[in-house]
Each structure stands twice: as structure tokens, then as C-alpha cells.
Amino acid sequence: METQPNIILVDRTSDRSRKIQVALCAQGYFVSPAESLSKAWRIMAKREFDVGLIHLQEEDSTHLPEVENLLLDSGFEWVALIDPRQAMTSALRLALGRMFHSVHQQEDLPGLACLLRHIAKRQAIASRIKQETRLNVSRRCMISHTPGMHRVFEQLRTLAGVDAPVFITGESGTGKELAARAIHELSPRAQAPFVTVNCGAIPASLIQSELFGFERGAFTDAHCRRMGKIEAASGGTLFLDEVSELPYDLQSTFLRFIESRSISRLGSHKETKADVRIVAATNRHVPTLVEEGNFRLDLFYRLNVLEIRIPPLRERKEDIRPLVELFFEQFKQYRPPGLVGFSPQAMALLQEHDWPGNIRELMNTVCRAMLMSDPPYIEAENIPIGNPSKPYRPPSLEQIREQAERNTIISALKRNRHNVAKASREMGISRVTLYRLMDKYDIQRIDDRY
CATH class of the missing domain: 3.40.50.2300 (Response regulator)
Known part of the structure; x- marks a missing residue:
């Protein structure tokens, strides 16, 4: 208009x-x-x-x-x-x-x-905004056809220009880190560092030195000065993933940093200014943690200035098909030759599942299905979901290696019109070895004369 x-x-x-x-x-x-x-x-x-x-x-x-x-x-x-x-x-x-x-x-x-x-x-x-169905972030993209996620896209674009803390909530695997990266890349700080700290993956005894850094001699193994994550993010964005796991005794120190915008490395009394924007995320209900005495209310208020909730995949099942198509193309290196997509029955099974692991679970399932399926289509029986007698188990390294070997042999045979002698020379193995592998992987033999 x-x-x-x-x-x-x-x-x-x-x-x-x-x-x-x-x-x-x-x-x-x-x-x-x-x-x-x-x-x-x-x-x-x-x-x-x-x-x-x-x-x-x-x-x-x-x-x-x-x-x-x-x-x-x-x-x-x-x-x-x-x-x-x-x-x-x-x-x-x-x-x-x-x-x-x-x-x-x-x-x-x-x-x-x-x-x-x-x-x-x-x-x-x-x-x-209504017409836009995807948001490109760090050579990846957030994609959706649902009004709820369109509102999230609009929030991300709007909040990116507001230099204030953002609190992202959502279940595990919904894409909270990707949303945080989108805020950073759409903001005036896009050219500065984006530094991620997984508060749940760092031992409580080390997280303070990871965040604030330390001076030489601050503790036994401190052989040299080291910059912390906060200082490394100066001018850019500090993303605190699983911030609810931040140790309680460290929360007051972090609150002081937010209020003063300055830090002191371990072993130093010198204050260092740190201009960073804080984006925090969690998959837990922080108000409950506050009531239980496991999270400071004043820190929660400081972090939760602007809030974004990422809905789980079960609330936006219309997105399953476009996400599956995106992953099928994005991870094409896993596809054996001739695999063109999912059968209608396989797609229906994917769309019926509730995906407790959300997009991360869907992505892993698509990759596994591509590795373990035979052309031309991925069938429902290749997807171990929605079947209590066939629980999901990630493929072992040996299974992945065998599937890759089988796909390589099939490709070589097709390129050489099923001439075993030529295919074995191309792969650098003997004909006897190739015949043995063909028998092992149940690859049909076609007479070279035809």
C-alpha cells in the first residue's frame, strides 16, 4: 500500500x-x-x-x-x-x-x-511480515507457516533494534539459540562478537572464571591472564543458554555486572567496562525456581526486560512438512543416490508425532532416515517413531559407516553401468572384494554383458 x-x-x-x-x-x-x-x-x-x-x-x-x-x-x-x-x-x-x-x-x-x-x-x-515464512540466520533459517511463529519473527525484528536484555523461553530443541542469533544479526551490534555460554554445561567451580576471566596466579592452574566470555563479547551480544542453571551464589555477582556494566577478573581489583547486550534463554519455568529459592528474583527482573516465547513443534504441526523438506535439502550429503523424498505414509507419520524433542529431534530423525533408507523414497518403516515396540535409537558409528559404504558402492556401479571390473578399479579395490561387499550389503548383481 x-x-x-x-x-x-x-x-x-x-x-x-x-x-x-x-x-x-x-x-x-x-x-x-x-x-x-x-x-x-x-x-x-x-x-x-x-x-x-x-x-x-x-x-x-x-x-x-x-x-x-x-x-x-x-x-x-x-x-x-x-x-x-x-x-x-x-x-x-x-x-x-x-x-x-x-x-x-x-x-x-x-x-x-x-x-x-x-x-x-x-x-x-x-x-x-504475513507473507514472509522464513528468517535467515547464520547460513541457516527459521521457517514457519503458522501465525504464532510469524509473531515470533515480528518480535525478533522489533526487539533487535531495542538495546535491552531479552529473555527467550521455550522447550529444549525449539531453536532458542537460533532466535538469539537472529536478534544479534538484526541489531546494530551485528558486526561485533556473538558469544555463547551454556550455563548448564560448565562445572559450577569453573563458571565464574569462564564468565569473568582471571589474572595470572589467581588460582593454582592460572599460569597466564585469560579474558572471560563477558569481556570477549564486548560491543556485541552475550548469550546465556540455560541461564536457570547459573549457580545461586554467582547470581549476585552477575547481577552486579548487569547494573554496573563492569567486571573484575578473578585475582584482580581493577574494574573493566564491558558494553554487551545480554540475551538469556531457558527451558524451565523461572518463576517456580524463584519460589523454590533457586533463582534470584532481582536477577530475573533484570534479565526479563523483553520476553519471547518459542512455541513447541506440537503447537505448530503445519511447520513439520516445510521443515522436513528443508532438512532433506540441507543435509543432502547424507542422501544415497536416487533418494527423492518421503513417501506419503512416512510424511503422515512425521506429522502425527508430537516431537517432545522439537525441531532438534525432527532434524535428527530426518538425517537418520536418509542414512538408513533405500531409494527412491523414505518409507514409514524407516522412521522409528510412534511405535512403542520400536523405540528410537540413534544409529551407531558402525551403522553409519556401513550405510555410507553401501551408498558408495551403488553409486560406483551405476556410473560404470554395473561393470564390476571398472567399478572396482575406480574405488581402488579388487573385484573379489567388491563381490564380497555386494553380497554383504545385498546389492543385486547385474551381468556385465548386459
Whole structure:
């Protein structure tokens, strides 16, 4: 709508309507006048509009139900034009507040043009976000066709420009780190470091030195000065993954850093300024941890300035098919020759599963299915989910190696038209060895003469 927006103007006074048309046409708007509600209905049946303008005054109080029906059926935003010098009934005053986002004085034409520009810009942004189904991040992408995730994409774009702490919640495997990277890459800090600290993976005895760094001689094995993660992220973003696992006795020290924006390395009394943006994430319910005395309430308030919740995959099953197609293409190095996709039965099984491990589990399942399936399609029996008698077990290294060896042999045979002598020379093995491997992997022999 940013270019050549269409406007319908409903006004029974022709002189006033003509004056508004001239002013708006000079600003590049296309205005279609209608002197009555019935005429407006007929025009709207033939054309599409972006915004509606309707002039209301005291005598329109008896036609408010018809006005409301017009607004509800139109599907676009309306602005009410009024004359503040005229008296207004209480019914009309209530209707203006209930039915319209914007009410404008009829004489303020420059202000009206400005209001319409804002409406046009807002609708264009909303339309663009609605159409966008993916968000590219660090050579990867977040993809979705659901309104819930579209709202997440919109939040990420909006919060990226606000230099304040962001708190990301969501179950394990939903993509919290990818969301944190998106915030960083869309922010003015994008060219500075993005440093990740997994608070649950670092022993409690080491996490303070990991975050704040240390001086030489600060402890037994401190043979040289070392910069901490906070200092390494200076100018950029510090991502605290699983922040709920941060040891309680360290939380007060970290809170002091947030408030002062300065740190002291272990073994030093010198304060060092650290300009970092903090993005924290957790898969736990922090308010419960606060009630249990395992997380400081004041630290939670400091981290939870802006919050984003990533919905689990079971709440957006419409995304399973596009995610499967994305992983199938993204990890094509795992595909044996001739594997073209998932059978309808296999795709149905994937879409019915609840995915407690979320996107991470789905990605691993797709990769495993590609490794362990025969062309041309991945079948339902190759996907060990939704079957209690066949629980999911990740493939062993030996299974992966054997599947890769089998795929290599099949590819070599196809390139050499199943000529065993040529295929064995290409792979650098003897014909006897190749025949043995073909028997081992149940690869059909085709007579070289044919």
C-alpha cells in the first residue's frame, strides 16, 4: 500500500467531499467518492480499497448499525471524519470509540494525509511480515507457516533494534539459540562478537572464571591472564543458554555486572567496562525456581526486560512438512543416490508425532532416515517413531559407516553401468572384494554383458 493506495470516501456533502478528494489526490492517493452507504456498498463490490473515510455527524446516529455493517464487511481500516464544532449525541460518541481506531477533524487535511501515510506504512509492514515464512540466520533459517511463529519473527525484528536484555523461553530443541542469533544479526551490534555460554554445561567451580576471566596466579592452574566470555563479547551480544542453571551464589555477582556494566577478573581489583547486550534463554519455568529459592528474583527482573516465547513443534504441526523438506535439502550429503523424498505414509507419520524433542529431534530423525533408507523414497518403516515396540535409537558409528559404504558402492556401479571390473578399479579395490561387499550389503548383481 506504500504506492498508489486506494481510498473510498463516504460523505453526503458533495462540496466537502470534492475538497477532500483534491487534497488527497495531490498526495498521490486514489479516491472514490460515495454520497451514501448504499453507493459505498456498490462501489466496494467492484473495487478493492486499502482505507475508508466516512464523515459522521449528529443525524447519522440513527444509521449506526448500517455503518457498523459496512465497516465489518469491508476488511480494511476506516477513519471517521467529524466537525468538532457541531453537537454530537452520546450514541455517536460511543460509536466513534467502539468502531474506529482513528477519528480526525474534517478541516485538518494535511493532518489527514499524514495519518493515511502512517496507516499505509503499517499495513505494508503487516502484509510483508504475513507473507514472509522464513528468517535467515547464520547460513541457516527459521521457517514457519503458522501465525504464532510469524509473531515470533515480528518480535525478533522489533526487539533487535531495542538495546535491552531479552529473555527467550521455550522447550529444549525449539531453536532458542537460533532466535538469539537472529536478534544479534538484526541489531546494530551485528558486526561485533556473538558469544555463547551454556550455563548448564560448565562445572559450577569453573563458571565464574569462564564468565569473568582471571589474572595470572589467581588460582593454582592460572599460569597466564585469560579474558572471560563477558569481556570477549564486548560491543556485541552475550548469550546465556540455560541461564536457570547459573549457580545461586554467582547470581549476585552477575547481577552486579548487569547494573554496573563492569567486571573484575578473578585475582584482580581493577574494574573493566564491558558494553554487551545480554540475551538469556531457558527451558524451565523461572518463576517456580524463584519460589523454590533457586533463582534470584532481582536477577530475573533484570534479565526479563523483553520476553519471547518459542512455541513447541506440537503447537505448530503445519511447520513439520516445510521443515522436513528443508532438512532433506540441507543435509543432502547424507542422501544415497536416487533418494527423492518421503513417501506419503512416512510424511503422515512425521506429522502425527508430537516431537517432545522439537525441531532438534525432527532434524535428527530426518538425517537418520536418509542414512538408513533405500531409494527412491523414505518409507514409514524407516522412521522409528510412534511405535512403542520400536523405540528410537540413534544409529551407531558402525551403522553409519556401513550405510555410507553401501551408498558408495551403488553409486560406483551405476556410473560404470554395473561393470564390476571398472567399478572396482575406480574405488581402488579388487573385484573379489567388491563381490564380497555386494553380497554383504545385498546389492543385486547385474551381468556385465548386459
